[in-house]
Amino acid sequence: MMRGERRSGMGAHPSIPLVLAVMALGCVRERCYQDSDCPADKVCGASGTCVYACTTDSDCGEGFICEGHRCKPKTPHNPVTCPEDMVVVANAFCVDRYEASRPDATAYSAGKDESRATSRPGVMPWLVKDNLHAEWACEVVGKRLCTPAEWELACRGPAGTVYGYGDTYDPKICNGIDTFGPGNFHLAPTGSFPGCTNGFGVYDMNGNVWEHVLGGDERSVRGGAFNCSDSRTFHRCDYVPRTWTPAALGFRCCRGPLQTVPEGGPEAQAPDVAPDAETLPEDASEEGGGCIPTEEVKDEGSEGGLPDQGPSEPGPGDLGLAEDTTPLETEVVTPVKCPDDMVPVPWGNNKVVCMDRYEASHADATADSMGTSPVAQSRPGVMPWHVSQMSMAALMEFKAGCEAAGKRLCTKDEWFEACNGPNDTIYFFGNTWDREVCNCVDTFCDDWCAQNGISVCNTSENCGYQYYCFHVMPTGSFPKCTNAYGLYDVNGNVWEVV
Incomplete structure (x- = not known):
């Protein structure tokens, strides 16, 4: 029946149209966008549905236990200690006190030195092109990106609040689009908002720049930024864009036992079914989520140090690691x-x-x-x-x-499994070092000593031979440099990137 059309006999049953309408509304698929959209014992999963974060401890990964269907950090046997530029979170891991910045960043410039990430107050944060650049910048200083579970735990603070500073949104506490009044929003140096912190002592988890997490992409960033219209929603510790790509993407690093993300919990994957445009939060459209592009978003660096790769469709895994961290x-x-x-x-x-x-x-x-x-x-x-x-x-x-x-590329854990082999040996080929099994700096030492009439070849002194005596060899040149898996040259010849 078309809207407004009258069917004969309807007048005798005025309740029928209402019943039909209720049944139709019952077919609408509800979606969640943050944990608060779900019952108290559930979280908003990657597909936009409410799920249990965990059912057993094994769902939470090392260092966490499952209590009330939520992953909570275990109390470690030994107290966790952190470098001066990091803080301890729940006595379980370390997180950078401030958003990541370049080594040469100042209060007025984001800098250009992309050799490593630093955690310092009073400097412009580092805006990266993608998740891979953020991960690289953390790893070169012995850290890593925070997992989604770690990031949210650090953001909520010891009290487990909606925002880092509390449960009620305040536009003046952290750097958002409302902070400086209409039209005056801008990126701020790290730590510029002394109240934008929590009991852990971490700053700017809400606002200023979105932050990448481990195994994520441009749609799994956290925390909101200075230029997005709905800061009340986007600054929440549990909010993840999922269906749209923000601007102003930064990061911070973590360190300590790797806490895996529970299956069904906050993940770095876009939802499998995109919601209708009208069901998105205010301004959260595919065109940018109400995040207003500004020249400030493009800092002086190259957003990662690589030339533009040309236009590409944004989405999960695009120039990130979402697909790479899952074993084949x-x-x-x-x-x-x-x-x-x-x-x-x-x-x-x-x-x-x-x-x-x-x-x-x-x-x-x-x-x-x-x-x-x-x-x-x-x-x-x-x-x-x-x-x-x-x-x-x-x-x-x-x-x-x-x-x-x-x-x-292989993951780190996959590579170690391949190297240790089925017998879990110290070296690829066994537990006893042998310089001639795989290609290393001392492999050709005996040959050089024999050619030069040296009877005792002291490998601890590099035998005295010249640099040209050791060199990269073709793949598979050492038939004994293998193990029961049937791989070759996992030790020696060239370093392998994971």
């Missing part, structure tokens, strides 16, 4: 079949990950030339793909090389 797992119901250039390595409970048999090489590499092809291959007898000095640009090239071959 296959259920071991029947024997696993990996590609011919890869071997299966046991991973987790009844699962495996396929890993390259040999160190990666350019597709056009030979025994004498490294080649230049952007596609990575796993082949024996060719020069491995390597650089003399590691950089963010090189990391991006390695990552792109794997992706061009339909693969990805």
Whole structure:
């Protein structure tokens, strides 16, 4: 029946249209955007539905326990100590006191030195292009990005409040679009708002810049920023954009035991079904979530130090690590079949990950030339793909090389499993060091000593031979440099990036 049309006989049953309307409304799929949208014992999951954060301790990961379907930090056996630029959170891990900045940042300039992240007050925060740059900047100083669970715990503070400073939004406490009045919003130096903190002593978790988390992308950032219209919503500790990409993306680092994100809890994935535009929070549209672009968002650095890669569709995993941190797992119901250039390595409970048999090489590499092809291959007898000095640009090239071959870089844990082997040995080839099994600085020492009439070859003194005597070798040149998994050269020859 069309709206406004009268059907004969309806007058005798005035309640029928109402019943039909109620049934229709009952078919609408409800969505959540933050934990407060859900019952007290549930959280807002990645798909926009209310789920339990955990049901058992194993759902929470190392260092957390499940209480009342919520992951809470365990009390460690030994007190956690942190560097001066970090604070202890719940006696479980360390988090940077301030938003990350470049080493040469000042109160007026974001700087250009992209060698590492610092945590300092009174300087302009570092705006990064993507999650990968943020992770790199933390790792080079012995830290890492915070997991979503860690970030939210640090934001809520010891009292577990909605915002870092309390349960009631106050536009003047942290840097948001309402802080300086209409049209006067701007990015501020770190720690400029002394009240924008909590009992842990961490600053600017709400506002100023959005903050990347481990394994995330541009839609899994946290905390809100200075230029988004609905600061009351976006500054909440539990808010995640998920369906739109903000501007002004920064980060801060964590350190300590890696706390994994519980399945069904806050995740770094976009929802599987996008909500209708009218159901989004105020101004949270695909066009920018009400975050007003300004020249201040583009700081003096290169937002990561790499040239523009050209236009691309934004979304989960775009130039980030959302897809990279999940092992390429296959259920071991029947024997696993990996590609011919890869071997299966046991991973987790009844699962495996396929890993390259040999160190990666350019597709056009030979025994004498490294080649230049952007596609990575796993082949024996060719020069491995390597650089003399590691950089963010090189990391991006390695990552792109794997992706061009339909693969990805190994995670740190996968690499260690491959190296330790099924017998959990110290070296790839066993528990006893042997300089001739894999290619290292002393591998050719005996040859040099014999050629020069030296009877006792003292490897502790580098034998006295010249630099040209040790060199990178073609992949698979050392047949004993392997283990029961069937991988080669995991020790020696070239360092391997994960």
